[in-house]
Amino acid sequence: MDRTIINLAASRLTRRAAIATAGFGGLIVAACGGDAAPAAAPTAAKPAATAAAVPATAAPAPTASKAPVKLRVIERTPSEEEIMGLRIPIFMKANPSITVDVELVPSAELITKLQTMAASDTLPDNGHSYLGNQSYHNFALGKAFIDIESYIARDKIDLKQWFPALVELMRIDGKLHGLPYKGQVLGAGFYYNIDLFEKGGVAVPTDAWTTDDLMKAAQRLTVRQGNDTSQFGYSIQTWGGENLTAHLRAFGADPYSDGGKKSTLDSPASLEAFQWYENLFQRERVMAPLADTPALFVDGKVAMVGRAYFNFKTDPILAKVGDKFKWDGAMMPKNAKTGKRGGMFAGDGNSITRNSKAPDAAWELLKFMTDKEFGVGLALQSKGSTTPGGRPDVYSDERILNHPRLPKQTQKAQLASVTEINEPASLPYNFRAPDVEGTRDPEITKITTGGAKAEIGFLKDLNARIQVILDKPRP
The missing domain is CATH 3.40.190.10 (Periplasmic binding protein-like II)
Structure with a gap:
C-alpha cells in the first residue's frame, strides 16, 4: 500500500x-x-x-x-x-x-x-x-x-x-x-442521459415522476437484439450495505425496527420491494448488472442511474463523460404507491x-x-x-x-x-452492521442475478439469520 x-x-x-x-x-x-x-x-x-x-x-x-x-x-x-x-x-x-x-x-x-x-x-x-x-x-x-x-x-x-x-x-x-x-x-440521487431520452423520443424526468414513469421510460429506452442488450434503460449505483435502507423505504419498508433490535427483511413491504427489482432485472430485463453501472453510463449505454450518491456526478460522470453527451440529475422518483422517494441520512x-x-x-x-x-x-x-x-x-x-x-x-x-427526504439512519442497535451486511448482501444480490427468487420463504430464512446477529451483544 x-x-x-x-x-x-x-x-x-x-x-x-x-x-x-x-x-x-x-x-x-x-x-x-x-x-x-x-x-x-x-x-x-x-x-x-x-x-x-x-x-x-x-x-x-x-x-x-x-x-x-x-x-x-x-x-x-x-x-x-x-x-x-x-x-x-x-x-x-x-x-x-x-x-x-x-x-x-x-x-x-x-x-x-x-x-x-x-x-x-x-x-x-x-x-x-x-x-x-x-x-x-x-x-x-x-x-x-x-x-x-x-x-x-x-x-x-x-x-x-x-x-x-x-x-x-x-x-x-x-x-x-x-x-x-x-x-x-444515501440513495437519493438520480441521473439521466438527455441524449438517449431525445433519441428515444421520451420526455426527460421531472420532479413529478413516479416509479411507474421510471418503468415505462426504462422499457422504451432499453435496446435489445435477441438476447443481447446494447442499451439498458435503468441501473442503480447502490444496493447493499447501509444503502439498502433507501431501496426499502421507498416501498414503506425498513431493514430494522425497534431501534435496530429486530430485523424486518421479511415484511410484506420488503417482499414487494425485492419483487419490484426482480421484475426489472429478470423479467423486464431493463436493468444493467450491478457491477457495470458506472462504466455503462459513461459509455452512453445506460439511460438512467438511480439510487445514486450525489457525488456520483463527479468522478464517474463529470470527469469521464466530458462532452460525449448531455446529462442532468434529480431526486429519485417517488414510489407510485407510497409517495416516498426513499433515503437515509448518513x-x-x-x-x-x-x-x-x-x-x-x-x-x-x-x-x-x-x-x-x-x-x-x-x-x-x-x-x-x-x-x-x-x-x-x-x-x-x-x-x-x-x-x-x-x-x-x-x-x-x-x-x-x-x-x-429527511429520514434518519436505520442501523443495528448492537453496532454489528458489518456482520449483518456480510450475511445479507450476498443473498439479496442473488435476486438481481436470478440466483434466488424474491419469495417469502427465502426472506424469512435470511431474516432469521440476521436476527441471530442482532441478538448478540455489542462487539
Missing part, C-alpha cells in the same frame, strides 16, 4: 515505500465518501483547475503564541487530498504553534489502517471514519475515539449547525465521540483519538475540519469525493448551488434531498 506524507508546514510532498497492514475483520467501506461516487446548459463542463475549485477565504486571525505542537492526521487519497492541501495551511496560519502532518492512504484502506493503528496504540491525533457502516461507532466503543462532551460544553458548541440526523447518529449512549464531517441522504465523522498527545490542539483542528468553509471546500473539490460537509449551511451555500461545473438542477436536487 502506498502512502503519502504531506508536511504542510514545510510545503513538501514525499512518497514513502509500501507498508504492510494487518486485517482485523474488514469493515465494509462506506461508499458515501468514496472516490467513485459520483450552467444554463446541462452539459457537463470539463473540470476546472484544482486551485479554483475550492473557496478561497481569508485565514482567521492568528491565536496567541503557545508551545509548539505537531498533529498527525490520516486522510484518504484522492478523496480528501485536494481539500487537505488547500485548507490545512489556512488552519496553521491561524494557529502558528500547531503543525499538521497529513498522511494519505488509499481510500479503500482507511478503516483497515486505523484498525491496525488502534491495535498498536499508534493512532493519529484526528481520525476520519464512517457512520453508515458503523466503523465510527466501533472505534468509539473500543475507546479509540475519545468522548468530546467536555469540549462541547466548554466552548458552548451549538450542535444545531450540523444536520440533527447526523448528530443523533453519532451519539452512543448519549455521548458524542466526534462531529459530523460529511453528510448526505455520512462520515471526524474524531480525536486516544493516542493524541495534544487533544486540545486536535479539538481545534476538529472544529476547523467540520466548519462551513471546510464543508463547502469538500463539495467543490475537482477530484476525489465531493460529498459536502454535514451542515445545512453548506448545502444552501450559493457556491454549491451555482457550481461552475455542474448543472444547476442537479445542485438544487442535492439541496432538496436533505430537506424533503
Whole structure:
C-alpha cells in the first residue's frame, strides 16, 4: 500500500515505500465518501483547475503564541487530498504553534489502517471514519475515539449547525465521540442521459415522476437484439450495505425496527420491494448488472442511474463523460404507491483519538475540519469525493448551488434531498452492521442475478439469520 506524507508546514510532498497492514475483520467501506461516487446548459463542463475549485477565504486571525505542537492526521487519497492541501495551511496560519502532518492512504484502506493503528496504540491525533457502516461507532466503543462532551460544553458548541440526523447518529449512549464531517441522504440521487431520452423520443424526468414513469421510460429506452442488450434503460449505483435502507423505504419498508433490535427483511413491504427489482432485472430485463453501472453510463449505454450518491456526478460522470453527451440529475422518483422517494441520512465523522498527545490542539483542528468553509471546500473539490460537509449551511451555500461545473438542477436536487427526504439512519442497535451486511448482501444480490427468487420463504430464512446477529451483544 502506498502512502503519502504531506508536511504542510514545510510545503513538501514525499512518497514513502509500501507498508504492510494487518486485517482485523474488514469493515465494509462506506461508499458515501468514496472516490467513485459520483450552467444554463446541462452539459457537463470539463473540470476546472484544482486551485479554483475550492473557496478561497481569508485565514482567521492568528491565536496567541503557545508551545509548539505537531498533529498527525490520516486522510484518504484522492478523496480528501485536494481539500487537505488547500485548507490545512489556512488552519496553521491561524494557529502558528500547531503543525499538521497529513498522511494519505488509499481510500479503500482507511478503516483497515486505523484498525491496525488502534491495535498498536499508534493512532493519529484526528481520525476520519464512517457512520453508515458503523466503523465510527466501533472505534468509539473500543475507546479509540475519545468522548468530546467536555469540549462541547466548554466552548458552548451549538450542535444545531450540523444536520440533527447526523448528530443523533453519532451519539452512543448519549455521548458524542466526534462531529459530523460529511453528510448526505444515501440513495437519493438520480441521473439521466438527455441524449438517449431525445433519441428515444421520451420526455426527460421531472420532479413529478413516479416509479411507474421510471418503468415505462426504462422499457422504451432499453435496446435489445435477441438476447443481447446494447442499451439498458435503468441501473442503480447502490444496493447493499447501509444503502439498502433507501431501496426499502421507498416501498414503506425498513431493514430494522425497534431501534435496530429486530430485523424486518421479511415484511410484506420488503417482499414487494425485492419483487419490484426482480421484475426489472429478470423479467423486464431493463436493468444493467450491478457491477457495470458506472462504466455503462459513461459509455452512453445506460439511460438512467438511480439510487445514486450525489457525488456520483463527479468522478464517474463529470470527469469521464466530458462532452460525449448531455446529462442532468434529480431526486429519485417517488414510489407510485407510497409517495416516498426513499433515503437515509448518513455520512462520515471526524474524531480525536486516544493516542493524541495534544487533544486540545486536535479539538481545534476538529472544529476547523467540520466548519462551513471546510464543508463547502469538500463539495467543490475537482477530484476525489465531493460529498459536502454535514451542515445545512453548506448545502444552501450559493457556491454549491451555482457550481461552475455542474448543472444547476442537479445542485438544487442535492439541496432538496436533505430537506424533503429527511429520514434518519436505520442501523443495528448492537453496532454489528458489518456482520449483518456480510450475511445479507450476498443473498439479496442473488435476486438481481436470478440466483434466488424474491419469495417469502427465502426472506424469512435470511431474516432469521440476521436476527441471530442482532441478538448478540455489542462487539
